[in-house]
Amino acid sequence: MTVLANPQLWAGTLSLAVPLAFPAIGGTFSERTGVVNIAMEGIMLVGAFFAVACSHWTGNPWLGLLAAMVAGGLVSWMFAWAAIRIAADQVVLGMAINFFGAGITAFLLNTIFGYNGTPTSTPALPMVTFPALANVPVLGWFFHQQSVLVYLMLLLVIVSHWFLFHTRLGLRMRAVGENPLAADTLGLNVWRLRYTGVIIGGVLSAIGGAYLSIGILNSFDVNMTDGRGYIALAAMIFGKWTPFGSFGAALLFGFASSLGNVLQGSNVPTDLIAMLPYALTILALAGLVGRSTAPAADGIPYLPNR
Amino acid sequence: MTKAFPGVVANDHVNLSLRQGEVHAILGENGAGKSTLMKLIYGLYQPDAGEIWLEGRPVHFHSPRDAIRAGIGMVHQHFMLIPALSVADNVVLGDEPGKIRYDRREAIRRVRALSEQYRLAIDPTAKIGSLSVGLQQRVEILKAFYRKAKVLILDEPTALLTPQETEELFEVVRHLKAEGVPVLFISHKLDEVRAIADRVTVMRAGKTVETVPVAGATAQELANLMVGRDVVLRIDKKPAEPGPVVLDVRDVRVHGADKQEHVRGVSFQVHGGEIFGLAGIDGNGQFELVDAIAGLLRVSGGAVHFDGRDITHLSPADRTTAGISYVPQDRQLDGLVLEFDLVENTILRDFRRRPFSRAGWLNRVPALRYAERLIEQFDVRPRNVHRKAGELSGGNQQKVILAREVARDPKLLIVAQPTRGLDVGAIEGIHRELIRLRDEGKAVLLVSLELDEILSLSDRIGVIHHGEMVDIVPGDTATREQIGLLMTGVRPNGATEEVTNA
Amino acid sequence: MNSVWQNIGRNIGMPLLASLFAIVIGGIIVAIIGFNPLVVYGSLVSGAFGNLYNLGSTLSGAVPLILIGLGIAIAFKAGLFNIGADGQYWVGAMASVWIGYHFTGMPGFPHILLALLGGMLAGGIWGGIVPGLAKAYLGAHEVITTMMMSYIGIFLVEYMIEEPHAPMRQPGFFPQSPQIATNTQLAPFLPLQVFQQSQLSVGLWIALAAAVVVWILLQRTTFGFQVRAVGFNQRASRYAGIRVPLYTVLTLGISGVFAGLAGGVQMLGVQYQLNDSFASQYGYTAIVVSLLARNNPFGCVIAGIFFAALNTGGQNMQQVSGVPASLTQVLTGLIIFFVAAERLIPMMRAWVRRRRPDARSHAADEGGTLA
Amino acid sequence: GCGTANNTSGGNASGNGTSGSGSKFKVGLVLDTGGLNDHSFNHLAYLGLQKAEKQLGVQGEYVTSNSANDYVPNLTRFARDGDNVVIAVGYLMEQAVEKVAKEYPNTKFLIIDDTITGYPNVASAVFKTEQCGYLAGAMAGLMEKDKSIKGINSQNVLGVVGGQQIPPVTSYIAGFEQGAEKVDPGVKVIVKYANSFTDQATGQQLAQDEISQGADIIFPVAGGTGTGSIEAAKDAHVYAIGVDADQNYIAPSTVITSATKGVDTATFDVIQQAQAGTFKSGVQYFDLSNNGVGIAPPNSAVPKSIINQVNQIAQQIKNGQITVSANMPSQ
Numbered sequence A: 001m002t003v004l005a006n007p008q009l010w011a012g013t014l015s016l017a018v019p020l021a022f023p024a025i026g027g028t029f030s031e032r033t034g035v036v037n038i039a040m041e042g043i044m045l046v047g048a049f050f051a052v053a054c055s056h057w058t059g060n061p062w063l064g065l066l067a068a069m070v071a072g073g074l075v076s077w078m079f080a081w082a083a084i085r086i087a088a089d090q091v092v093l094g095m096a097i098n099f100f101g102a103g104i105t106a107f108l109l110n111t112i113f114g115y116n117g118t119p120t121s122t123p124a125l126p127m128v129t130f131p132a133l134a135n136v137p138v139l140g141w142f143f144h145q146q147s148v149l150v151y152l153m154l155l156l157v158i159v160s161h162w163f164l165f166h167t168r169l170g171l172r173m174r175a176v177g178e179n180p181l182a183a184d185t186l187g188l189n190v191w192r193l194r195y196t197g198v199i200i201g202g203v204l205s206a207i208g209g210a211y212l213s214i215g216i217l218n219s220f221d222v223n224m225t226d227g228r229g230y231i232a233l234a235a236m237i238f239g240k241w242t243p244f245g246s247f248g249a250a251l252l253f254g255f256a257s258s259l260g261n262v263l264q265g266s267n268v269p270t271d272l273i274a275m276l277p278y279a280l281t282i283l284a285l286a287g288l289v290g291r292s293t294a295p296a297a298d299g300i301p302y303l304p305n306r
Numbered sequence B: 001m002t003k004a005f006p007g008v009v010a011n012d013h014v015n016l017s018l019r020q021g022e023v024h025a026i027l028g029e030n031g032a033g034k035s036t037l038m039k040l041i042y043g044l045y046q047p048d049a050g051e052i053w054l055e056g057r058p059v060h061f062h063s064p065r066d067a068i069r070a071g072i073g074m075v076h077q078h079f080m081l082i083p084a085l086s087v088a089d090n091v092v093l094g095d096e097p098g099k100i101r102y103d104r105r106e107a108i109r110r111v112r113a114l115s116e117q118y119r120l121a122i123d124p125t126a127k128i129g130s131l132s133v134g135l136q137q138r139v140e141i142l143k144a145f146y147r148k149a150k151v152l153i154l155d156e157p158t159a160l161l162t163p164q165e166t167e168e169l170f171e172v173v174r175h176l177k178a179e180g181v182p183v184l185f186i187s188h189k190l191d192e193v194r195a196i197a198d199r200v201t202v203m204r205a206g207k208t209v210e211t212v213p214v215a216g217a218t219a220q221e222l223a224n225l226m227v228g229r230d231v232v233l234r235i236d237k238k239p240a241e242p243g244p245v246v247l248d249v250r251d252v253r254v255h256g257a258d259k260q261e262h263v264r265g266v267s268f269q270v271h272g273g274e275i276f277g278l279a280g281i282d283g284n285g286q287f288e289l290v291d292a293i294a295g296l297l298r299v300s301g302g303a304v305h306f307d308g309r310d311i312t313h314l315s316p317a318d319r320t321t322a323g324i325s326y327v328p329q330d331r332q333l334d335g336l337v338l339e340f341d342l343v344e345n346t347i348l349r350d351f352r353r354r355p356f357s358r359a360g361w362l363n364r365v366p367a368l369r370y371a372e373r374l375i376e377q378f379d380v381r382p383r384n385v386h387r388k389a390g391e392l393s394g395g396n397q398q399k400v401i402l403a404r405e406v407a408r409d410p411k412l413l414i415v416a417q418p419t420r421g422l423d424v425g426a427i428e429g430i431h432r433e434l435i436r437l438r439d440e441g442k443a444v445l446l447v448s449l450e451l452d453e454i455l456s457l458s459d460r461i462g463v464i465h466h467g468e469m470v471d472i473v474p475g476d477t478a479t480r481e482q483i484g485l486l487m488t489g490v491r492p493n494g495a496t497e498e499v500t501n502a
Numbered sequence C: 001m002n003s004v005w006q007n008i009g010r011n012i013g014m015p016l017l018a019s020l021f022a023i024v025i026g027g028i029i030v031a032i033i034g035f036n037p038l039v040v041y042g043s044l045v046s047g048a049f050g051n052l053y054n055l056g057s058t059l060s061g062a063v064p065l066i067l068i069g070l071g072i073a074i075a076f077k078a079g080l081f082n083i084g085a086d087g088q089y090w091v092g093a094m095a096s097v098w099i100g101y102h103f104t105g106m107p108g109f110p111h112i113l114l115a116l117l118g119g120m121l122a123g124g125i126w127g128g129i130v131p132g133l134a135k136a137y138l139g140a141h142e143v144i145t146t147m148m149m150s151y152i153g154i155f156l157v158e159y160m161i162e163e164p165h166a167p168m169r170q171p172g173f174f175p176q177s178p179q180i181a182t183n184t185q186l187a188p189f190l191p192l193q194v195f196q197q198s199q200l201s202v203g204l205w206i207a208l209a210a211a212v213v214v215w216i217l218l219q220r221t222t223f224g225f226q227v228r229a230v231g232f233n234q235r236a237s238r239y240a241g242i243r244v245p246l247y248t249v250l251t252l253g254i255s256g257v258f259a260g261l262a263g264g265v266q267m268l269g270v271q272y273q274l275n276d277s278f279a280s281q282y283g284y285t286a287i288v289v290s291l292l293a294r295n296n297p298f299g300c301v302i303a304g305i306f307f308a309a310l311n312t313g314g315q316n317m318q319q320v321s322g323v324p325a326s327l328t329q330v331l332t333g334l335i336i337f338f339v340a341a342e343r344l345i346p347m348m349r350a351w352v353r354r355r356r357p358d359a360r361s362h363a364a365d366e367g368g369t370l371a
Numbered sequence D: 001g002c003g004t005a006n007n008t009s010g011g012n013a014s015g016n017g018t019s020g021s022g023s024k025f026k027v028g029l030v031l032d033t034g035g036l037n038d039h040s041f042n043h044l045a046y047l048g049l050q051k052a053e054k055q056l057g058v059q060g061e062y063v064t065s066n067s068a069n070d071y072v073p074n075l076t077r078f079a080r081d082g083d084n085v086v087i088a089v090g091y092l093m094e095q096a097v098e099k100v101a102k103e104y105p106n107t108k109f110l111i112i113d114d115t116i117t118g119y120p121n122v123a124s125a126v127f128k129t130e131q132c133g134y135l136a137g138a139m140a141g142l143m144e145k146d147k148s149i150k151g152i153n154s155q156n157v158l159g160v161v162g163g164q165q166i167p168p169v170t171s172y173i174a175g176f177e178q179g180a181e182k183v184d185p186g187v188k189v190i191v192k193y194a195n196s197f198t199d200q201a202t203g204q205q206l207a208q209d210e211i212s213q214g215a216d217i218i219f220p221v222a223g224g225t226g227t228g229s230i231e232a233a234k235d236a237h238v239y240a241i242g243v244d245a246d247q248n249y250i251a252p253s254t255v256i257t258s259a260t261k262g263v264d265t266a267t268f269d270v271i272q273q274a275q276a277g278t279f280k281s282g283v284q285y286f287d288l289s290n291n292g293v294g295i296a297p298p299n300s301a302v303p304k305s306i307i308n309q310v311n312q313i314a315q316q317i318k319n320g321q322i323t324v325s326a327n328m329p330s331q
Ligand SMILES: Nc1ncnc2c1ncn2[C@@H]1O[C@H](COP(=O)(O)OP(=O)(O)OP(=O)(O)O)[C@@H](O)[C@H]1O
Pocket: A305, B005, B006, B008, B009, B010, B028, B029, B030, B031, B032, B033, B034, B035, B036, B037, B077, B391, B392, B393, B394, B395, B421, B423, C370
């Protein structure tokens, strides 16, 4: 139980949740409009790379973040075009983007910066400790020395919930993901709404990638996402395609990973500890969360018969 | 206008004109091309040839958005609803109150007002997915009225309405007509057409045959015009010769998928050689009851005996094998695997037994022969067993299901809404088939929201209200008024119950 | 019969045309960077198919992709997404190796059979028991459970050989299992030296046979009938008397069985022991294999060979033309992208036709379904 | 065009060991799945090859393997194309090298981090990284005892972040523990594994955990993952020790030294030997005495006295007074 009183456990929980929550919420936007998105991994890598590159070139990490968002938006636009306009298989496209993202970032890294990685002088986004938060007893453990993106994430959860469930555009996006034909008969522009969802998803995934490269570090490395895009996919489903759910799942996974990290170094074999986050996820899913149903038209291209 | 789909010309140089303030009915057999024409007008399909003129000007609708902008409203035959959203969300979608924020409260208010105005009672906050199809029909109608159309298209709006609701709808239509709004109205119910329409256009096999004024035309004339031959509208049947009890339902209680109790202790018996009609307003537990008899819902109290045997706890497969056939209410969701071809769909309930399979191996050839025989016998069109069920028109889908269930030679046939959305010709065929089965000594349990159907076919009629059997009356003496009263929960001894719909 | 050819044309011709697209675009990129596209693509093709040895390597690489792809296709048929085949593969590999180095007294053939069955069983349990039961009875989404079980499976296999006194660790400096008995090593695909060299074992026969078995299973048995019915429409399946939860478990289990078999075949045919390296990513590639094959078993064979060719050809490309590995990955991504976007071709045809003022009948060409 | 494939011995196809007239001396490098960006032996081997290209005029080619299935084809392709030397990076390719070397007896093979013997055309390079790990551990232990150094806290704790529990990693760590223990008997060394060589975020988290438990010098042996650990050390104003190559460039004031592994020099040497016709088969050991492993020049945070003591220890290892085990204490 002393483990639970370790501030590092809780700081790590929040910190490790960020690169899952952004893409998971991003995926929520995409899938709520009916486009299955498993391209988060590739888009995160693209975001992570351009964040560092532009942060280095301009000397301003905020411009780096902006570049990540633009790059993520562009890649997801390409994905959206093929998924929506060409009605290509969305899962295959997603995998293609993942290959592409991993390859292009490695290629650019090596041709522009060489094999040793990005320059160490690259500026990173600031770490912030709000005294008001950091001095609260238990809460303070969470908010000690966190990246600004942590706070952005908390804001994002609330804003995207409001956006999806309390705005006209949000309602329309969800309608398109449930029954595009019905939405079409009501005069909604199905394709445009889907583009919107996918591109928002790409931008958010890219921020998740940027968190890894200039949020907590200041460098890019090949495959530095290490499968987080796929875990984010799971977090999105776990969270039943809602922002709060996705965030909750990301926190759970962050907690389990952080717990594993803290427990490492004891006598328990590291591989068994490494199973912890995954095992906990299954238990939580089976025990607490139960059935989650995708938006009804998720993954089905909409081709009006015109 | 012309519109072709791979393999069919659904609309072949169709002409139609709609005058200010008229109600114009379209009649035609299933698959004649009515819905296709409506979708062309609504911008949902693009014509291969031809054009639309609106108020003296040619218009071109690239999508429903253009049509809506031009003031066209439509009630779709297959509902265009979003099950995960609420009634209010569905009605206002595309024209929601609020600026950026969606003013949900205002939407609910507007929908409530609308539903009161048109007397289509509905709870605006209910999820569509939890509503019966009858209630969904109301939502679909409310959607069209919400938008205040200049031209209104109604594609079989009354298929699931009660007579009272239909009358309310007609009131609205007459009102619109008085305001000069032209209405296109599709229905297979000839009485309705005669009651509301000014002119009628008959379609056959994708072509417009004729446009005639309704005044003076009899139902028989319309029917003949539409089918192209003489149709028997009234069915003559011999008196029933009831045999032993086949189905014995004893104080059965059923909870639905929503965990609510829908059937609260119902008892009745069905004999061989009789048609037992189960009448009731939609949502009173009749469909849960038959689902439970077929084994798709668990019985939470009471017992079901079939052929002298307690089947309360048998699996659906075992009940099928024991000789129960079931035509479920929702043909697309329950009755068919739309992606399967007709061969696979005709053996859907019998693939386990010979000759269709042996020790786990499917035998394609007997299945193929069987399917070919059935679609021949039941006149399924097009006559191609390799078509996917989803590519058939709704009427033909229904025929496939009926063919499959009848051909199994069951002891008990349960049919729910067997003629929903079918044309008169097809209805005639299905009704004949049901009576033939009865005369062969089978037990038939008929559930229908169509009072006329119940009255014309049933030997005995049970009326269900709020999950309870109000009364069971003989079919030959029953009247519309008597049954209609029972359906609202007024018991024969005069005691009334609160009227509920959901 | 005409439609059969049309079908083949659509299912193979279109992806081919689309790949051509990707190849042109990739060629432009490669040329901009300063490589000769002809050399690059020449080395890709010759590396994959240029001679019997390269062909052998390609086919050898295709074996696990085909087998896993078949398993994933079965799951897709039942409407289930098995995203965790990687773990099922490794757990199957582990079981096969364990059996392979125990029971050394056994004669070769039964020993091989036992080892492969062990792999299949392990993969089946991994894919079926937890994800299947959790899905069928608790509604836990199989994307999550199979993915999580996959990570757990890989860590389990790591654990078995990594720790100093791990259960399957061979004494010695390197973390690896003992080698399987020599007589359990699979024979070459054909008794030719070149297949011995290129690691192409009878595993290919197993993969081809598996494709036939899957086709028969899905199309010719009541089991397959029920799997497909469940995949299309669960409510109608219940109405048809099919026990949907049971078939969910069975289908995910069988899906895992094929991944486990892939692991076993790979250990018995190529690797002979477990090493502490789990970088195959077969699970993800095989998803693309089965989807591009539209879940058709024979399509899985073709798509599996296609991806293996991209892999071996891509590595030859690095060796011969000096294109970096990362660029190979970019090209692979592009090719998959455009193969998925095969409808681009008919659509472009339609666009071109629409440009011409006289032609009006374009709509039929796009004829998609109103889903 | 199947002729060459049926050529079973491969002898005709492959070039002659001593370089034919006119044709260039070709070297093929088969990288493991980590590829050129592993910040470790794959990258170092490539540096060695580049150096050989520049200084010896050889023609180098390389390929990154995607899975264990690719080892044999990749090795074979180089051998068949007539490369004079084929280099396999990593012990995982042991079986593949044995198989291919048998088929191509005229091609010279080098395998890194392995101990293949009995093949006249195969050389193995073994790096005694436990020795440089020992020196790094000793330096860390000595720093730990000197509380006057800025950034060194009162707790006697060191942190190690391993990539994976495999010999190329654990031998460093084993040496590190022994070295630290030797100079600072009560020291506590926390060892955590990231189970990844690419996950910087986890590398950072693990280091932060160790720092929060009092570690003030972090030794990551985890390729790219280690970059994150060094970053964590930098942010917490404690120290780090680089690995494989001199990693001081990552954080000049944080990385006090690096335990280096001369995969680049070994690769270069073997190429040179092969070119000169002096190729030696069997195991070649690279250790402190032949500068095969070592530690990088310490930064200014390390006091001269400590550097001197570490140099003495290095001397003792070289002349055999101290022997370092490559096995973890529990092994
Ligand atoms: N999207 C489509 N793709 C292919 N065929 C279609 C499509 N829509 C309609 N059809 C075919 O066009 C013909 C006309 O169909 P339509 O729906 O217009 O008939 P309908 O007159 O509305 O019939 P019903 O009375 O059953 O509603 C039918 O043969 C139908 O199968």
